[in-house]
Amino acid sequence: xxxxxxxxxxxxxxxxxxxxxxxxxxxxxxxxxxxxxxxxxxxxxxxxxxxxxxxxxxxxxxxxxxxxxxxxxxxxxxxxxxxxxxxxxxxxxxxxxxxxxxxxxxxx
Amino acid sequence: xxxxxxxxxxxxxxxxxxxxxxxxxxxxxxxxxxxxxxxxxxxxxxxxxxxxxxxxxxxxxxxxxxxxxxxxxxxxxxxxxxxxxxxxxxxxxxxxxxxxxxxxxxxxxxxxxx
Numbered sequence: 001x002x003x004x005x006x007x008x009x010x011x012x013x014x015x016x017x018x019x020x021x022x023x024x025x026x027x028x029x030x031x032x033x034x035x036x037x038x039x040x041x042x043x044x045x046x047x048x049x050x051x052x053x054x055x056x057x058x059x060x061x062x063x064x065x066x067x068x069x070x071x072x073x074x075x076x077x078x079x080x081x082x083x084x085x086x087x088x089x090x091x092x093x094x095x096x097x098x099x100x101x102x103x104x105x106x107x108x
Numbered sequence: 109x110x111x112x113x114x115x116x117x118x119x120x121x122x123x124x125x126x127x128x129x130x131x132x133x134x135x136x137x138x139x140x141x142x143x144x145x146x147x148x149x150x151x152x153x154x155x156x157x158x159x160x161x162x163x164x165x166x167x168x169x170x171x172x173x174x175x176x177x178x179x180x181x182x183x184x185x186x187x188x189x190x191x192x193x194x195x196x197x198x199x200x201x202x203x204x205x206x207x208x209x210x211x212x213x214x215x216x217x218x219x220x221x222x
Contacts, residue, residue, distance in 0.1 A: 043216050
């Protein structure tokens with residue numbers, strides 16, 4: 001089946017610094033690459049997504065980059081704030097698999 | 109207005125019991141899902157229903173049976189509960205196929221089997 005690897009599993013940054021989370025996938029038919037944020041005690045919520053005809057997408061402090069040739073995509077959060085602390089999931093694949101999650105902690 | 113709702117939020121029960129979790133979405137979406145999130149936070153899709161038809165059924169024990177009375181509801185019934193069933197179960201919905209559209213998740217149901 002689809003293999004979606006996500007790194008790192010945990011990430012701590014100082015407030016104001018940038019955070020980068022990377023995912024690799026194996027299904028070359030993948031065309032949709034979302035990122036979800038899950039806060040404690042809540043369900044995941046989409047924060048940004050990208051489709052395969054685009055290499056980069058930005059929404060304020062959040063950006064996603066996609067390299068279809070290398071089969072990896074990354075989430076970039078700039079000027080991190082304490083409220084960015086959460087678990088982040090990538091997803092990919094025709095059958096749609098989530099990555100293993102990254103627990104981000106932003107230290108005030 | 110709640111987009112995707114689940115009941116109950118918490119469910120504590122003993123091994124061998126049968127239980128159900130209910131899910132409703134008011135977004136008018138055609139596709140609904142059930143996910144299991146274990147203690148390590150791994151999110152795994154269990155079932156997907158599109159207009160009341162099952163379109164994904166991952167390797168889930170047949171003790172788990174989804175039921176969709178209409179496209180706004182997708183309930184999950186679990187027979188003969190086991191300790192390993194303890195997890196958080198999320199319902200979700202989307203406008204179209206899972207590999208192309210944003211999913212909207214419910215708040216989750218924390219199931220504890222003792």
